[in-house]
Amino acid sequence: MTELLEVEGLCAGYGAAPVLHDVDLRLAPGTITAVLGANGAGKTTLLRTLSGLLRPSAGRIDLTGRDLIGLPVERRVMLGVAHVPEGRGVIGELTVQENLRLGGLWRKGAGARRETDAAIAEVYDLFEPLARRRGYHGHQLSGGERQMLALGRALVARPKFLLLDEPSLGLAPVVAASIMALLRTLRDASGMAVLLVEQNVHSALAIADEGVVVSLGRVVARGKAADLQADEGLRHAYLGF
Amino acid sequence: MALLRSTLVRHLVLLALGALALVLLTGSLSTFHNYELAGLGAYVCTAAGLTVLTGLNGQISLGHAALMAIGGYTVALLQIRFSDRAITGLWVLPLSLLAGAAVTGVAAAVVGVAAARLRGPYLAGVTLALGVALPALTSRFTSVFKGDQGLSVPFDPPPASLGANFAVERWQAWISLGAALIVLFFLANLNRSAIGRHFRAVRDDEVAAQLSGLSVPRVQILAFTVSGVAAGLGGGVFAVSLQTASPGSFDLTLSLALLSAVVIGGLGSLAGAVWGSIIVVYLGIVLRGFVDDLGLSAASAQKLHDNLPNAAFGLLLVLVMLILPGGIQGLLRRLAGVAPVDRLRRGRPEPFAAAIAQHSSSPPPSGGQQ
Numbered sequence: 001m002t003e004l005l006e007v008e009g010l011c012a013g014y015g016a017a018p019v020l021h022d023v024d025l026r027l028a029p030g031t032i033t034a035v036l037g038a039n040g041a042g043k044t045t046l047l048r049t050l051s052g053l054l055r056p057s058a059g060r061i062d063l064t065g066r067d068l069i070g071l072p073v074e075r076r077v078m079l080g081v082a083h084v085p086e087g088r089g090v091i092g093e094l095t096v097q098e099n100l101r102l103g104g105l106w107r108k109g110a111g112a113r114r115e116t117d118a119a120i121a122e123v124y125d126l127f128e129p130l131a132r133r134r135g136y137h138g139h140q141l142s143g144g145e146r147q148m149l150a151l152g153r154a155l156v157a158r159p160k161f162l163l164l165d166e167p168s169l170g171l172a173p174v175v176a177a178s179i180m181a182l183l184r185t186l187r188d189a190s191g192m193a194v195l196l197v198e199q200n201v202h203s204a205l206a207i208a209d210e211g212v213v214v215s216l217g218r219v220v221a222r223g224k225a226a227d228l229q230a231d232e233g234l235r236h237a238y239l240g241f
Numbered sequence: 242m243a244l245l246r247s248t249l250v251r252h253l254v255l256l257a258l259g260a261l262a263l264v265l266l267t268g269s270l271s272t273f274h275n276y277e278l279a280g281l282g283a284y285v286c287t288a289a290g291l292t293v294l295t296g297l298n299g300q301i302s303l304g305h306a307a308l309m310a311i312g313g314y315t316v317a318l319l320q321i322r323f324s325d326r327a328i329t330g331l332w333v334l335p336l337s338l339l340a341g342a343a344v345t346g347v348a349a350a351v352v353g354v355a356a357a358r359l360r361g362p363y364l365a366g367v368t369l370a371l372g373v374a375l376p377a378l379t380s381r382f383t384s385v386f387k388g389d390q391g392l393s394v395p396f397d398p399p400p401a402s403l404g405a406n407f408a409v410e411r412w413q414a415w416i417s418l419g420a421a422l423i424v425l426f427f428l429a430n431l432n433r434s435a436i437g438r439h440f441r442a443v444r445d446d447e448v449a450a451q452l453s454g455l456s457v458p459r460v461q462i463l464a465f466t467v468s469g470v471a472a473g474l475g476g477g478v479f480a481v482s483l484q485t486a487s488p489g490s491f492d493l494t495l496s497l498a499l500l501s502a503v504v505i506g507g508l509g510s511l512a513g514a515v516w517g518s519i520i521v522v523y524l525g526i527v528l529r530g531f532v533d534d535l536g537l538s539a540a541s542a543q544k545l546h547d548n549l550p551n552a553a554f555g556l557l558l559v560l561v562m563l564i565l566p567g568g569i570q571g572l573l574r575r576l577a578g579v580a581p582v583d584r585l586r587r588g589r590p591e592p593f594a595a596a597i598a599q600h601s602s603s604p605p606p607s608g609g610q611q
């Protein structure tokens with residue numbers, strides 16, 4: 001299958017402290033890849049580097065053949081990269097509707113508004129609680145609603161490549177499960193590639209097609225999600241169960 | 242009523258009502274009070290721009306008086322040129338004011354490029370340095386700016402159509418408050434536009450704004466430019482109301498008074514900028530009158546004139562932060578029982594009925610824990 005995203009030899013860090021070392025990654029369209037590992041393994045740093053929030057010190061990031069290295073975040077958004085960060089990044093002083101509209105900012109020219117309106121309507125159909133609270137400000141929403149809003153804003157961009165950082169963090173189990181289930185539906189419906197960082201290894205591997213295990217900034221294992229879950233040695237060594 | 246729901250139409254109606262109030266108010270006041278109103282208009286222009294920059298976009302500026310100085314001196318230089326060439330007409334002063342605003346906007350964009358790289362105390366420091374250094378430049382180029390003495394600002398008398406007895410001070414108040422109304426109209430529409438949303442998004446969460454596709458530096462430079470244009474116009478009408486542009490008129494005290502005005506009025510609120518300007522301008526006048534009544538020596542009275550208003554603004558600022566974090570406008574909203582969110586919520590349509598077939602098979606997540 002033609003890869004949507006190809007990452008080779010990616011190194012990144014914060015100042016003089018390197019975090020990622022020589023990371024290789026390949027994502028096919030219409031797949032969910034779970035990034036697993038202990039706290040401090042470099043999972044969030046990997047996502048931040050791919051979306052452009054962090055500048056890599058070495059390596060190559062190709063999205064459908066286009067080199068992303070050196071491109072600012074907003075250019076990557078235009079090329080189809082959407083990142084839902086840990087902590088969600090909802091704009092508290094904007095309404096739900098205004099937050100969602102931000103997701104369509106990258107569209108320019110005739111028909112941009114119509115396309116964004118259609119994408120927002122889809123998001124309201126997916127997340128019915130958001131539709132009921134479209135006039136509420138971001139800071140008035142519950143944790144689950146904020147997660148829906150952050151995810152919804154990313155979906156309004158109709159991305160090719162979605163990066164999700166801890167989508168279930170702080171959510172009630174039933175809400176977290178619903179969001180995880182929704183990711184599969186989105187993958188099947190849109191054909192986008194999803195890179196999922198999730199502390200809950202069981203639920204991540206349950207919905208993922210592939211998995212990569214990161215330890216101390218290096219990819220130490222990769223494979224089918226079912227195979228990773230079945231690998232007892234790997235589970236004990238890196239995943240803690 | 243449907244027409245009034247349009248933001249632009251509503252703001253146009255408010256602009257027309259404001260203009261009517263201006264005509265009626267200035268007609269009922271003495272020349273001295275009209276002169277005070279002219280000064281107030283300059284404060285409102287600049288404070289409105291500052292509240293957009295600081296309140297809506299999250300960038301602090303301790304040097305807005307310097308931006309006013311750019312506008313004031315540009316207007317003075319142009320008006321002198323027009324006067325020297327005996328060029329007169331109703332369009333002359335508006336042209337100078339527009340040029341002053343434009344030149345200041347360009348200067349503010351340059352400052353904005355530096356400001357976009359700075360945060361918090363570093364940004365405060367740079368703008369403070371601007372506020373101190375820029376007026377001092379007038380002493381360096383005395384042949385152009387005439388040093389501490391400053392430049393006079395000649396302008397045409399009121400049009401003959403307003404009557405032979407139409408006071409110059411009333412004309413100055415019209416110019417100044419008219420400019421303030423235009424600035425408020427422009428900024429109110431901007432705040433409700435996509436650009437206003439971008440300003441707030443960057444203020445609230447730069448990372449989220451970036452990930453939405455916004456160029457954070459570009460938005461911050463735009464905010465500085467918009468604020469600079471307002472400050473330039475404010476500086477221009479300030480120079481017209483004083484009939485002079487001198488470094489002493491645009492000193493650091495003015496910058497701090499402007500910042501006090503936007504905080505006291507309610508940071509991020511245009512109405513708050515108006516309330517804050519009224520407080521700062523008239524508190525200054527009241528305190529000066531109080532000092533004059535004390536019967537002190539000229540030197541002592543001058544010292545108090547220079548410092549008492551600053552001390553009062555500082556004290557008021559602390560009190561507002563402790564008691565009224567939302568400023569006067571926040572208090573008024575509380576008293577009216579209308580939170581801004583409630584206003585936004587009203588009249589919103591119900592959720593779309595149509596479902597997307599390919600997604601409808603997925604069970605919609607319920608709301609999270611509150």
